[in-house]
Amino acid sequence: MYEWLVRVFHSRQLYPLDPAKAADPVRGQAALQELPSNCxxxxxxxxxxxxxxxxxxxxxxxxxxxxxxxxxxxxxxxxxxxxxxxxxxxxxxxxxxxKGPDANDLGALQAIEAAQDAFDQKLTESFAAAFSEVEEMSYPSVTDPKPKVSTRLKAIDGLNHxxxxxxxxxxxxxxxxxxxxxxxxxxxxxxxxxxxxxxxxxxxxxxxxxxxxxxxxxxxxxxxxxxxxxxxxxxxxxxx
Known part of the structure; x- marks a missing residue:
């Protein structure tokens, strides 16, 4: 019974109003328009x-x-x-x-790409000795894919601190x-x-x-x- 009452008192209904009967607010209060009985x-x-x-x-x-x-x-x-x-x-x-780059964003994107290439080159040099030790363990062989470390830089990363x-x-x-x-x-x-x-x-x-x-x-x-x-x-x- 209580749940039914709550639903009734919180219902919302919308009625059409007549623009010809619209009145200006009085002291900030909207003028209510009386609805016809058949509305x-x-x-x-x-x-x-x-x-x-x-x-x-x-x-x-x-x-x-x-x-x-x-x-x-x-x-x-x-x-x-x-x-x-x-x-x-x-x-x-x-x-x-x-996100949806245009011509004004090309400079920033090129700078990020250049920084990513430079960082990738540094990573390749840094991991060269470690990968050489892996190769001494017979991997990769002639037909095996070789491991490579690369970065993925985003502009938003500069604000994540x-x-x-x-x-x-x-x-x-x-x-x-x-x-x-x-x-x-x-x-x-x-x-x-x-x-x-x-x-x-x-x-x-x-x-x-x-x-x-x-x-x-x-x-x-x-x-x-x-x-x-x-x-x-x-x-x-x-x-x-």
Whole structure:
């Protein structure tokens, strides 16, 4: 009986309104329109595909490592993750030249390829002595495949470290910009309020850029449909 009552009180029905009877809000309150007695509700999910809703909850566990895998439909980063994780996620979704590259990404991709070739050459030289010892054990023979060590570098790999994000502090400004000593604070040493603010901004940017297909997101699957209305609910937006 209780379960049936819960379902009744939480049901949702949509009715058509008459545009000719629309009235302006009064003191911020919408003017309700009386429905005729013979008005029937719409069937099915009429709002499906029309509105997308995301939320940015209060960052209670900010600065901790994120757990689990990130949802592809979620924004860059997640509540409780480190700021560097969120920026890395934003880079992967919108800035990574390896995803749908265009002419502007060729320089970066060529640099990565050159670095990979140089590293592969160094690995070949480094493992030469070890593979020679393996050959003394009669492998490989004439027809056997030979082992080779190679690398696979990705642009995102450069951000996969604990100091990917630092905060530059001007500790003693001087008249000459070349002589200004700079102090780089690790991510965890900056105030949580500033980290939360930056995190919130990047999440909002990620929502916007995914919805508008900015950057590498423009080269993503064209079959993905985006709702025309996107609402973001922010809990306690002020930094603390």
């Amino acid at each position: 029937l509700p719409y069937e099915g999910e009429q709002l499906k595909g029309l509105v997308r809703i995301h939320d940015i909850p209060e960052q209670r566990g900010f600065g901790e490592e994120a757990e689990g895998e990130e949802d592809d439909d979620a924004p860059a980063g997640s509540p409780g993750s480190k700021l560097s994780d969120q920026l890395r996620s934003y880079y992967s979704k919108h800035l990574d030249p390896a 604990s100091s990917a994000v630092t905060f530059v502090v001007d500790v003693a400004p001087t008249e000459s910009e070349d002589m200004v000593p700079l102090l780089r604070l690790p991510e965890n040493n900056n105030g949580l309020g500033y980290q939360n603010l930056i995190s919130m901004i990047f999440r909002l940017m990620s929502f916007r850029d995914s919805w508008m297909r900015v950057g590498e997101a423009a080269n993503a699957n064209d079959d993905v449909q985006y709702e025309p209305l996107h609402l973001v609910l922010v809990e306690e937006p002020q930094p603390y």
